Amino acid sequence: MKVSTRLIVFLVVAILGISFSYYAYQIVYTPNILVGKDDRLFIVKEGSTFKDIQKQLHDGKIVNDLVSFSFLAKLSGYDDELKPGRYILRKNMTNLQALKILRSGKQEPVKITFNNVRLLPELAERITRNLGMKPEEFEAALIKFAMSNSYGFNQDNIMTMFIPNTYEVYYNVTPEALVERLYEEYEKFWTDERKEKAKAVGLTPVEVSVLASIVQAESINAKEAPIIAGLYLNRLRKGIALQADPTLVFAVGDFSLKRVLNVHKQIDSPYNTYKYPGLPPGPINMPEIRSLDAVLNYTPSDYYYMCAKEDFSGNHNFTNSYEEHMKNAARYQKALTIEQQKGAALRGESR
8 A cells, every 4th residue: 555655646746747847848939929911010108017028928919828927927027027128029039039039138239211301399209219229208308408518410401410311220329329329320421532532622521411411402303413512603703692492491490491482582591591501500401312412522513603493393594694583584484484374274173
């Protein structure tokens, strides 16, 4: 009887041991993450608790067995060492593999891209779209930088610090660190060669960006950009007002404005380049690299005037003669009036 009892106890212990070993093996080595599904982004937000993580995993149907994941997470100490960030959890991962990534803080970088923006709030919204910060937090950090830096940036021209491109940062980057990172990218762009070219045209890098923003707004055809840049440089050197319509649109603040009228030219704004000669205090958009390089590599000419071509191609007629410019303008205005009349007639027919 004693032998039999011992045998039973041994068998029970053995079975329990085998069962526990098997379960332990499953906890550690059996696929438990996104089994049969696709890889997925998993974001751990700043201030998250382990309960928040468990809820994300459960609600998102990321884990098959939440109990086994939680057990191993607590055993490894992850529940007390959460690291905010943006991670990729891959299909058929084991608990151990997933926890190794989450504990290491090895994040998947976020790609940020910004272009075609005019105002700071628009930029802040675009940059922070997939980051762990709010647009207003980035905007506040940027304004603080503009007010305290020693690099020549201020609240009017701070947009010139941004070189449109695609950059990789981490989800939990701080607003201050992101501003500093983007300044570093600005420094990389402004090589000694580009700085020498800016000096040769008589402008600072910031002024190059301001002029490039105007050139960009005026040039639908990229091939014309260096010609337009040269024309405006001629005007700057002679002290002639730039008279650039896009600066008036910026001054008015109505970016849907299609036609600049005489009433707009009376607006008292430093961005009114009809009223005030020289460059405005800041850019009217965020110039792309091709526009910056168009200023640095402008086409020399004796042009002082340009007018949109009457074929509405977006190209311009260039000249150094005011009289010829007025003839070009008259042809364009006539063509525009005819086009408007045709449009009105068509609208009348449709009614």
